[in-house]
Amino acid sequence: MPRGILLAPLWTWLLLLVAAPLLILVVMALATPADGVPPFMLGWRFAAFAMLVEDFYYADALVAALRLAATTAGLCLLIAYPMALGMAGVRPAWRLPMLALLMLPFWTGFLLRIGAWIGLLRDEGLINHLLRGLGITDAPLALLYTEGAMLVGMVHAYLPFAVLPIFTALIRLDPALLEAAADLGARPARVFFSVTLPLTLPAAAAGFLLVFIPAAGEFVIPELLGPPEAQVIGRVLWQEFFQNRDWPLAAALALALLALLILPIRWFQRLGAGA
Amino acid sequence: MILRLIAFLVLLLPGIATGQERVVNVYNWSDYIDPYAVQRFTRETGIRVRYDVYDSLETLEGKLSAGRSGYDIIVPTSEPSFARLLRAGALAPLDRARIPNWRHLDPTLMARVAEIDPSNRHGAIYLWGTVGLGLRLDRIRAIAPDLALDSLDTLFKPENAARLARCGIMVMDSATDVLPSVLRWAGRDPNAHGLDDLRAAEQALMGIRRHVRAIIPSSAILDALANGEACVALTYSGDVIQAQARAKEAGRGVEIGYVAPRQGAQLWFDMLAIPADAPNKEAAHDFINFLLRPDVMAGITNHVRYPNAVPGSLSAVDVAVREDRNVYPDEAMLASSFIASTPPRDIERARSRSWSRFKAGR
Known part of the structure; x- marks a missing residue:
């Protein structure tokens, strides 16, 4: 019984904030769009799902979103691992300030940070002024509304999610193992590749997923920094919901994205179980 | 914010409102x-x-x-x-x-x-306006001094768009407020619902797509015009006129003008x-x-x-x-202006799909 009480908040959370919204999504996805408040009529119709399969537009958007998420997560990992190594390598007294430095930018609003990138990247922005001032270019480079701008924004927004799990794993690493490897004659590179890296791989995978999953549904950054052709699923979902006012189709899209994201989570669980 | x-x-907190x-x-x-x-x-x-x-x-x-x-x-x-x-x-x-x-x-x-x-x-009318071109006149005079600016040709003729692309072409992200003007420019009924009409509009848009720098909300275009980032922008009249005032205040030599298309503007x-x-x-x-x-x-x-x-x-x-x-606008312009109608749902989807293809550029 005490166990039941302890679990009660968890179950309430799951029911209210996971199961109930999911149920509403399913009901909405099976409804028929109509003029009204709310703009659909309840029903039992699979037309929205059929459309997702028939029209390649949606599959393209899903692929574009997964590609963007994978690139973002990959880049984050490449930057986050050395960062975490550096942060874990300093004296313990310095770790907290390092963490604070990592988190500090995230105390300001998300939109403000993206707005700052717009200010940096635009034609009359800081970077272009600098390039022209130094005589490197004579006409402004088109930086904003490009694939690169979008990736910079994505990596900036999601980097801490990749750093934190790796950092945690690195400081928990038993130093005795590293010393033992060194005593047995392994050079630092060898120690890193045969001890440190394998032991922190699950954390790196967790970092990858923590970035990948929210990045797959991202729509603000592609909208504000990306090129018009970056039609990722988040933007398409927004269009269906707000522009076409087809809530059933938007709900079906959201469910499809959710189903697709369960796959990498399963893969991660397997990885965790194996380690 | x-x-x-x-x-x-x-x-x-609706409770506060009572009393x-x-x-x-x-x-x-x-x-x-x-x-x-x-x-x-x-x-x-x-x-x-x-x-x-x-x-x-x-x-x-x-x-x-x-x-x-x-x-x-x-x-x-x-x-x-x-x-x-x-x-x-x-x-x-x-x-x-x-x-x-x-x-x-x-x-x-x-x-x-x-x-x-x-x-x-x-409903009562609050304010009204037209859809037309916001132009950065100082740059356009330098790049293409011979261009007649009173029509949508400035934007939709690919050779013109190519000349102006370098200084920034933008289109507001709104199928409902852009497609009727495109149709009118192409010599069709701005509210035509036929599939070949839609195709004609899409073709006109695709013809200039690679010259278009950004397809963003009208509020973002207002900023871009005021900052001098955009040279030609298809957007709402009042936004351009506000951008014009802001650019003048900033005093950095950015000169903005608005042109309602001669072919007839969307009202x-x-x-x-x-x-x-x-x-x-x-x-x-x-x-x-x-x-x-x-x-x-x-x-x-x-x-x-x-x-x-x-x-x-x-x-x-x-x-x-x-x-x-x-x-x-004067009487003549009001007479040639048109009002967009709201198409049925399936046409609207076809339109917004066509718009997405324009944005995606394929």
Whole structure:
């Protein structure tokens, strides 16, 4: 019984904030769009799902979103691992300030940070002024509304999610193992590749997923920094919901994205179980 | 942003609104009122105004569609949002007896809206305008001094677009407010629903796609024009005129001009309306009545540089604004202008798909 009480908040959370919204999504996805408040009529119709399969537009958007998420997560990992190594390598007294430095930018609003990138990247922005001032270019480079701008924004927004799990794993690493490897004659590179890296791989995978999953549904950054052709699923979902006012189709899209994201989570669980 | 947050939080607490204090919750376009008018309304009537803003019709419709938005006054554009909200039964009929200033409204303009809202039962025109080109004149004169600028040829002829691409071509991200003008430019009925019409419009757009730098919301285009980032931008008249004023204030040599297309411009009306489930309908009527007063309307037009539908306000409108043909179009231009209609749902999807292809560039 005490166990039941302890679990009660968890179950309430799951029911209210996971199961109930999911149920509403399913009901909405099976409804028929109509003029009204709310703009659909309840029903039992699979037309929205059929459309997702028939029209390649949606599959393209899903692929574009997964590609963007994978690139973002990959880049984050490449930057986050050395960062975490550096942060874990300093004296313990310095770790907290390092963490604070990592988190500090995230105390300001998300939109403000993206707005700052717009200010940096635009034609009359800081970077272009600098390039022209130094005589490197004579006409402004088109930086904003490009694939690169979008990736910079994505990596900036999601980097801490990749750093934190790796950092945690690195400081928990038993130093005795590293010393033992060194005593047995392994050079630092060898120690890193045969001890440190394998032991922190699950954390790196967790970092990858923590970035990948929210990045797959991202729509603000592609909208504000990306090129018009970056039609990722988040933007398409927004269009269906707000522009076409087809809530059933938007709900079906959201469910499809959710189903697709369960796959990498399963893969991660397997990885965790194996380690 | 902080003000919006506060307005939002306050809306979450309906309990505060009860009691003897009267309030009206206004949801309007951003940068779209004379702040002094709001203060004056509160001073004269004792009704407090909670003011919140949106920058796209989609946001407004999204909130209204979910129901119980809590707003008392909204300002949807005649087509598509006002028409669609009307069809959805989301608007309350207006009680003319509570709006004596209704008599100041221009009957010819109101008659054009009556095509959507029979006998104007659900809305009064707040401000109106056209869709046309915002141009960065100083740069265009340098790059293409021979270009005639009074038509959409500037944008839609690929050879012109190619010349101007270097200094930034932008199109506002709105299928409903861009496609009719494209159709008109292509010599077709702006409200044609046929698939080959849509294809023709898409072809025209695709012809210039690789020269287009950004397809972004109109509010972002306003900023881009004012900063000198855009050379040619297809967007709302008043936004360009606001950008023009801002660029002049900044004094960095950015010279902006507006051109309504010679082929005939799309005309739109932003309507003052009351949601069907508005909590303070009486105060909302008072607010509409106040805004329709000629002196108040003149102040609003002077501030936001969009024309209003109250002819009696003209004498109090600044001469520079009143005589600017881009703000107040002349008779000939009004005669050649057109109003977009709201197509049926399946056509709308075909349109928005076509628009997505334009954005994606394939």
